[in-house]
Amino acid sequence: MADVLTLAGVSKDFPTHRAVDCVDLSIPAGEFHALVGPSGCGKTTTLRMVAGFEIPTTGTILLEGKNVAPLPPHQRNVSTVFQNYALFPHLTVRGNVEFGLRRKREAAPLAQAVREVLELVRLRGKEDRMPHQLSGGERQRAALARSLALAPAVLLLDEPLSALDPNLRKQVRLELKALQRRVGITFLMVTHDQEEALTLADRITVMNQGQVEQTGTPREIYLRPATAFVARFLGAMNWLEGFGLRPEATRIAAGRVPEGARSMPALVLDSTFLGNCIHVLAEMPGGEKVTVEVSRFEGMYKPGDRVRLWWNEEDELRFK
Amino acid sequence: MSLRRWFLLPAWLVTTGLFWAPMGIVLAYSLLTRGPYGGQSLPLSLESYQRFFDPLYGEILLRSFWIAVETTVLCLVLGFPLAWFISRSGPRRGMYLQLVMLPFWTSFLVRTYAWVFLLRDTGLFNSVLLALGWIEQPLPLLYNHGAVLVGLVYCSLPLAVLPIYSTLERLDYSLVEAAADLGATPWETFTRVVIPVSAPGLRTAAFLVYVPALGTYLTSDLLGGGSTILIGNLVQNQFTTARDWPFGAAASLILMVVVLAGLALVARHREDIL
Numbered sequence: 001m002a003d004v005l006t007l008a009g010v011s012k013d014f015p016t017h018r019a020v021d022c023v024d025l026s027i028p029a030g031e032f033h034a035l036v037g038p039s040g041c042g043k044t045t046t047l048r049m050v051a052g053f054e055i056p057t058t059g060t061i062l063l064e065g066k067n068v069a070p071l072p073p074h075q076r077n078v079s080t081v082f083q084n085y086a087l088f089p090h091l092t093v094r095g096n097v098e099f100g101l102r103r104k105r106e107a108a109p110l111a112q113a114v115r116e117v118l119e120l121v122r123l124r125g126k127e128d129r130m131p132h133q134l135s136g137g138e139r140q141r142a143a144l145a146r147s148l149a150l151a152p153a154v155l156l157l158d159e160p161l162s163a164l165d166p167n168l169r170k171q172v173r174l175e176l177k178a179l180q181r182r183v184g185i186t187f188l189m190v191t192h193d194q195e196e197a198l199t200l201a202d203r204i205t206v207m208n209q210g211q212v213e214q215t216g217t218p219r220e221i222y223l224r225p226a227t228a229f230v231a232r233f234l235g236a237m238n239w240l241e242g243f244g245l246r247p248e249a250t251r252i253a254a255g256r257v258p259e260g261a262r263s264m265p266a267l268v269l270d271s272t273f274l275g276n277c278i279h280v281l282a283e284m285p286g287g288e289k290v291t292v293e294v295s296r297f298e299g300m301y302k303p304g305d306r307v308r309l310w311w312n313e314e315d316e317l318r319f320k
Numbered sequence: 321m322s323l324r325r326w327f328l329l330p331a332w333l334v335t336t337g338l339f340w341a342p343m344g345i346v347l348a349y350s351l352l353t354r355g356p357y358g359g360q361s362l363p364l365s366l367e368s369y370q371r372f373f374d375p376l377y378g379e380i381l382l383r384s385f386w387i388a389v390e391t392t393v394l395c396l397v398l399g400f401p402l403a404w405f406i407s408r409s410g411p412r413r414g415m416y417l418q419l420v421m422l423p424f425w426t427s428f429l430v431r432t433y434a435w436v437f438l439l440r441d442t443g444l445f446n447s448v449l450l451a452l453g454w455i456e457q458p459l460p461l462l463y464n465h466g467a468v469l470v471g472l473v474y475c476s477l478p479l480a481v482l483p484i485y486s487t488l489e490r491l492d493y494s495l496v497e498a499a500a501d502l503g504a505t506p507w508e509t510f511t512r513v514v515i516p517v518s519a520p521g522l523r524t525a526a527f528l529v530y531v532p533a534l535g536t537y538l539t540s541d542l543l544g545g546g547s548t549i550l551i552g553n554l555v556q557n558q559f560t561t562a563r564d565w566p567f568g569a570a571a572s573l574i575l576m577v578v579v580l581a582g583l584a585l586v587a588r589h590r591e592d593i594l
Contacts, residue, residue, distance in 0.1 A: 053497050073500040086498035090516040099512070100502030150502065 003062075004029040004186050005050065005154050010059030010069075011210075012045050019045040021210035022059070027154070027203075032180050032187045034201035038233065039192060042210040044158060047190045051080045051156050064153050079147035080156040084163060085139050087131040093118070093142050094127040100150045117149040120179070136164050137172055144176075148183060157189040161196060173199060194234045198222065206230045228319045238290040240264075242318065247293040249315035252280060252301065253308050263310035266290065268301045282309060350569035360565050368570035377554070377571070384551040385578065387465070387540075388533040391472040395529045396522060398473070399480035406481075407488040417485070420478050428475065432542050435471050436462065439543070463545030471539040476532065480525040487521030531579055551575050 005027040012020040020042040027033045035043040048054045050061060052073035061069040068076045079100070087096050097114050118124050121141035131139060140160065147155055160176065161169045177200050180187050191197050197204050198218045205215040206229075214226040225231035231244050238245045257263040266282040269289070273296075280292045280301050290309060294301070301307065350368055352360040371377075406416040423431055438444045441458040449455045461467060495517060499509040515522070537552030544550070551571060558568025 051497075051501060053500075073497065074503045074505055078501075080498070080501045082494045082498060084492070084494060086492065086494035088495060088498070088513060088517070090519075099499070099504070146502065 002029060003027060004064060005188065006060075006062040007046070007050070008060045008062070010046070010049060010056045010061060012042075012049060012054060013057045018210055020049070020056075023207075023210075023212055025205060025212065025215065027186060027188060029186055030184050032177070032200060032202045033189070034197035034204045035188065035190045035207060036192065036194060036197045036204055036233070037207035037213075041207040043190045043192075043207050046207070047080075047156050047158055047188065050154065050188065051078055052076050077150075077153045078156055079150050079152040080158060081140075081143045081147050081160050083159040085131075085143035087139060087142055087146070089131055092128050092130055093123060093134070093145075096131070096142060096146050097149050100146065113149060117145045120148065120183070121145045137168050140164065140172065144179070148185065152185065154186045154188055157187060159191055160189060161191075161193070169196075176200065198234065204234075206233060208233075225317060225319075231317055231319070236291060237317075238288075240284070240288060240290070241286065244317040244319070245290075245311055245315060246317075247279070247291045249311055250290060250292045251310050252282070252292045252294060252298070253310060254299070254301075254305070255308075257308050257310040261310040262313055262316075263308045266307055266309045268303055268305040268307055270303055271301050282307065284309070346569045346572060349565050350573055352566045354564050354566050359563075368566040369574070371567060372570060372574055380549055380554055381551055381574070381578070383548070384534055384575075387469060387472065387548075387550065388530050390469055391476055391533040392526050392530045394469070394473045395476050395480035396484075396525060399477055399484055399525060400522075402477075403481050403484035403488050406485055407491070413489075417482075420481050423475075423478060429538065431475065432471055432539055435467070435474065435543055439467055439470075462543065463547070465544070465548050467543040468540045468548050468550075471543045472533050472536060475539065476529040479528040479532075483524040483528065484518065484521045487518040491517060527583065530582065534579055534582075535575060 003026045005025070007023055007025040010020060010023045010025075011018065023042070023046055025046075035046060037043045045054060049056050049069070050063075052068070052071060052075075056069050059069065060067045063076060063078065088099065091099065094114055097117060098110060101110055101113055114127070115124070118127065121144050123138060123141055123145060126134065126138065126142075129138075131142065134142060140163070144160075161172055164172055173196060189197075189200065198221075201218060203215060203217055204221050206213045206221065208229050214221060214230045216224075216226075221230060222234055225234065228244070231237050236247050238247060238250055251257075251261075252266075253263075264284055266284050268280060268282050270281040272279045272281070278294045278296055278301075280294050282290050282292060284290060292309065349360060351364045351366070353363060353365055353367065355361050402420070406413055406420070409416060436443075439461040440446070441460075441462070443461070445461060446455075446458040450458065491514070495513055496509055499513045500506070504512060535552045536550060537556045540548055540550045540553055541556075544553075552575075555568050555572045555575070558564045558571060562568075
């Protein structure tokens, strides 16, 4: 598949600091791509440069093969779903959806296009509501409809789920993914929520201090993180002498350990029941504290228990 | 009576004593007849109101209305960009707002007189233009409609800027970005998003400028000369030189009806007015 969006050497300087530092990114058509990182890592600035709200200091942004870096937002075939949705408060749902469409089409297909896109996000029947009369989830879907109606080459989503309450978030997450599959539009989403990125995205780009740390599928990023930062940012990590180990790859045994596994003695400090699993905190002879994720079927460990921790060599994560 | 009602008492006393009672007196005077040497006496009559329907007074009323509309439009057109600039200027907003308020620290009379010195034949503008050789004769800048308009706009502008600023300051800037994002040009974003969203502030600004401008008499007196008598001057004249209080009272009540009608027409929501 051809890349619909390519960022090459894109940097953005603000008066006080460099927000984005020489970012390269290629996104094939139809991909759901997530930009993740801690706050201030430059992910939002990167998104805003693709949208046209910020002009890069250097670098090119190729959208469908054309450099759009210097173009204003209204001359780019991308559309943004804002964190607070930014629905026009003086317009109905229909008015909001028609806002961008109106410039493109005539009256009859316009009404049909509005109907179709509202069908897509399950907002039929709410056409004449004002934004303040919608629930949080409905507002989010209205914002999606407004952007999708334009059939953009890339749909940009800025923390699209962060304004929803946590119970709703998981459900909307599934809907968002299904929607993306159905419309086939390329999604570029910014999020600070690692779980959101892992579950939604086809590929993830992890950013830190304005730079790209790693780009890859959720599996690659989680199982083969390129840097210690990526390992720490996506998922928990135990640090042993010279390498890292995921808590679920760290195993515990009261007596003998399996043949061929690497192991060390440890002292149980604490055990926390989390419902679906148990986190056992143990101390190694060198003083490193390690969290072990244990299934509740694997038995109980109490503070003061002397145990052996073991793992498979291929689960060791080593970084420069 | 509950304690809460007692809190209303001072405001109630002030409103009754200083608004309703005088209004009643004005109404009563407007229905009396002018005495032969000024003063007023019975019988009651509607004569003062009938007299107002003279085309001469109709022209004055129309002129007052027109100059108030012009002032309002100019204040909105000039005030909006200024309010926008202030609302987007970050930590310096406070300082700019102080500058907008600064004229209020000086007497209204002094500020209006200052315009006489600027606009008269030997004033600053004419002196500069003459010195530059751009004109041969001083331009007639003072004592006409334009001078009154300038004076009114100058005095009312802060009243327009403040309410517009307060809505723009609360305007969610992502709405502007969303409009651009959806393909709107800057002009379309302005007319289709910024103006509708800030309409309450614009309406408040319009009221705050329009109502005092309609009743103005000092500005037109000082800058307008004889050719631009407004309804405020008419009322003032009746109570002073003409000594015809019933007619003055009738004219001021008619002015009030015009103002209230204008408000009722434009105010869609009561909360917009203030």
